[in-house]
Amino acid sequence: MRTALFHPAASRRPGRPVRRPTWARAAFAAVAAAAALLAATSAAAQDAGALQQQYQALAPAMARSPFQRPIVLDATPSASRPTGDVYAVVDHPFPRVAQALQGGHRWCDMLILQMNVKRCVPRQRAGRDTLDVAIGRKAEQPADDAHPMRFHLSVPSARPDYLAVQMASREGPLGTRDYLLRLQAVPLDNGRTFLHMSYAYSTNLAARLATDAYLATAGRNKVGFTVVGHSPDGRPEYVRGVQGIAERNTMRYFLAIDAYLDSLGAPPPQQADRRLNDWFDATERYPAQLREMDKAEYLAMKRREIALQVAAARGEDGSL
Secondary structure (H helix, E strand, O other): OOOOOOOHHHHOOOOOOOOOOHHHHHHHHHHHHHHHHHHHHHHHHHHHHHHHHHHHHHHHHHHOOOOOOOEEEEEEOOOOOOEEEEEEEEOOOHHHHHHHOOOHHHHHHHHOOOOOEEEEEEEEEOOEEEEEEEEOOOOOOOHHHOEEEEEEEEEEEEEOOEEEEEEEEEEOHHHOEEEEEEEEEEEOOOOOEEEEEEEEEEOOHHHHHHHHHHHHOOOOOOOOOOEEEEOOOOOEEEOOHHHHHHHHHHHHHHHHHHHHHHHOOOOHHHHHHHHHHHHHHHHOOOHHHHOOOOHHHHHHHHHHHHHHHHHHHOOOOOOO
């Protein structure tokens, strides 16, 4: 007599799915999770290695950087997707940098240094870090009159040898959208860190028309950092237009990160003012590109905005 071997599929009705035992489902889930973790770890290791290779490739250019410090700036002159990249070495150890660049409240402390950021409040929504940001004019303006943006903050990788952070927003002012700020970091020797920051957004027809109007009026004399020629007397001539905008915006964001890192060495009550002073002084090294107002006006405006931002974060004014 032949013994029949039992199999779950042999005894089920046609069309009914096979159900794994509970232990089998748990084992499958564990294997899938381990595979995903392994894949993420492998990808992060590749990203860390690629960034280290990028540092080696850019080291000669950073050594002769026109910024008088190890910085390389690059921008893509695309009307539909302006993009800027900064590669830089900062004199801060990687563990300090990695800790400082995680957390919504830290990024708000950086973003508020920008002249056109009128308020930035970190929130937790459905377990995700978000930043409620008000984008307005570079001059004095109430935050409630500025354009609201919501950035989602994530940390795709945080390893002892590699950090990746990004902020994304679907919509911005004047028809702009798909904002993405990405930051990567790897450790170097002698307590230094190599950073790569990229900044990009997309535009539609309305946004491009607004940009054209700006470049024809208030922005007609604005320049970027790339030298495209020289005048008859030998002075450098800088790029203008959309590429100039991308370069200026990217540099401002990088200088905000740099000022924030430098401020951590001051006593906590002094850090906000240290950031404001350092960021403004850093922009003044490039007056042709970044000068917008005098220092006293900037400090007075930002101190008021930071006080209101702190109140908003505590929910004292009922905003956001």
